[in-house]
Amino acid sequence: MDSTQHSQLPETPQSYWLASTEQTAFSSIAEDTTVDVAVVGGGITGITLALLLVEEGKKVALVEADRLLKGTTGHTTAKITAQHDLIYDELCHHAGDEMAKLYFDANAEALAFIRNQVAEHRIPCDFAEEDAYVYTTSDANAAKIDKEWAAYERLGIPGRREDRLPFRINSRAAVVMTNQARFHPVAYLKHLLQRFIDKGGLVYEQTTALSVEHGSPLSIVNTSTGYTIACDDVVSCTHFPFYGVRGFYFARMYAERSYALGLRLKNEYPGGMYLSADDPPRSIRNVTYNGESILVVGGERHKTGQGICTIKHYEALEQFARETFGRDCEIAYRWSAQDLTTLDKIPYIGRASKDEPHAFVATGYRKWGMTTGTAAALLLKDLIMGNENRYEELFTPSRFYADPSVKTFITQNANVALHLLEGKLEWVRRHPDEVECGEGSVVQVDGKRAGAYREPDGTLHLVDTTCTHMGCEVEWNNGDRTWDCPCHGSRFSYTGEVMEGPAKKPLKTYT
Ligand SMILES: Cc1cc2nc3c(=O)[nH]c(=O)nc-3n(C[C@H](O)[C@H](O)[C@H](O)COP(=O)(O)OP(=O)(O)OC[C@H]3O[C@@H](n4cnc5c(N)ncnc54)[C@H](O)[C@@H]3O)c2cc1C
Ligand code: FES
DSSP: OOTTOOOOOOSSOBOHHHHTSOOOOOOOOOSOEEOSEEEEOOSHHHHHHHHHHHHTTOOEEEEOSSSTTOSGGGGSOOEEOSOOSSOHHHHHHHTOHHHHHHHHHHHHHHHHHHHHHHHHHTOOSOOEEEEEEEEESSHHHHHHHHHHHHHHHHHTOOEEEESOOSSSOOOSEEEEEEEEEEOOHHHHHHHHHHHHHHTTOEEEOSOOEEEEEOOSSOEEEEETTSOEEEESEEEEOSSSOSSOGGGTHHHHEEEEEEEEEEEEOSSOOOOOEEEESSSSOEEEEEEEETTEEEEEEEEEEEETTOOSSTHHHHHHHHHHHHHHHOTTOEEEEEEEEEEEEETTSSOEEEESSTTOTTEEEEEOOTTOHHHHHHHHHHHHHHHHHTOOOTTHHHHOTTOOOHHHHHHHHHHHHHHHHHHHHHHHHOOOOOOGGGOOTTOEEEEEETTEEEEEEEOTTSOEEEEEOBOTTTOOBOEEETTTTEEEOTTTOOEEETTOOEEESSOOSOOOEEO
């Protein structure tokens, strides 16, 4: 914001999708249980897969560490589209036209699956067809739009090339994918969840899956409650896989955060879903639910735990929203979330590693999990049922394309190694007494680096800043009041509880 304007952001971050629906309240697991499949993680991937498997006659337990849908799925912008930013020209070059077309088909089929579910079961979730645009305001990026459009034409992707947008945005070029869609993801998934339960599916919340002991005939999932789940197959739909040391997922993905605002506009929205190809990116879409219209404006990006003062990202979005949609729009919601990107930008979906035939993962959706999470559920259902699926090879986590993976692999790891050292070498002088009400800061306690947050009423919370995943030092996120790890994206509340993995244990606290 410029110096003459005051930010009018909501005080507390809250996702519109969660605020407009009721939270679930299932019990934790309270006895050792045996099922055919343990599906771990209650986001779009886990819930969709759990339903598909009970429909095939499997006995399924859906296991969630916190409350269902409160993870990334509850904090998305929920465009349902195969237009994943500018990806097709790049995929054609790195993986070939055939793989690029498969990638499109898998996502288009996922969109068709959601469309059919909504129509067949009359799900009230604001599903509506929209064209999806990627645009640029820079002449330099216009050439990339042209290349992407050329890839659409070559691959037979339905769309068109345009120049202008129906807003006050100085667009230079845009590529449009037609007949894509939007929905309210939590309303949609709660409907799928109810059908899962009606078919006898088991749901356990506040139950963290800690580890898997592979056995024959059954594997055992150990949980935070002390009770176990014995199963033929186990699937990690936990965003970052909760196991998989053999798959080296922590070294093959990075977490990137983005931000969103929910606005009430004075003027009517002209329709369409938009994403800029510029840096920082901007994303726009509308939702109408319970008689209310909310415009979701998203964007900004940085690696988790490596951002500037994070409230600045919200302020940048606010400025963009007011410039584009009018100074008098009301900002009703703000929230942020992160997603994971793989080395070659294609998700890892399939067997966790070659020597774990009954353990599966689905991760690395690069902020496009509405379709890829659904595609993952469709593919994993087939793998578990022993069916052929033409997308198995495209998504298999054990692939390794030499170019450009190797270069990215080295860059990502150098970055993590740097952060492993960085916080540890930092000389912290600040004392907890100097931390003001509502402030969070790295401080020194007994000569060691610690994290302090003081609540508005003066209560001080002190945590050990060493991440319980692999020992990097967490950093304060002032926009969301969390401790975020720069290495693999774990996030902790100011009292130290795990909010997002791969860490499973809380930060140590000082009393
Ligand atoms: C800002 C932002 C905007 C986005 N916008 C879009 C968009 O417009 N369109 C689109 O297609 N995609 C979008 N995405 C991406 C999409 O939201 C995600 O890819 C998708 O929601 C991921 O779903 P998931 O089921 O894999 O994970 P999640 O929804 O994160 O679910 C994983 C669940 O597993 C639980 N869990 C974790 N560890 C354990 C454990 N050990 N035991 C038990 N449970 C555990 C978590 O608590 C969580 O509930 C966006 C992402 C972001 C960050
Ligand atoms: S998330 Fe891996 S060290 Fe913190």
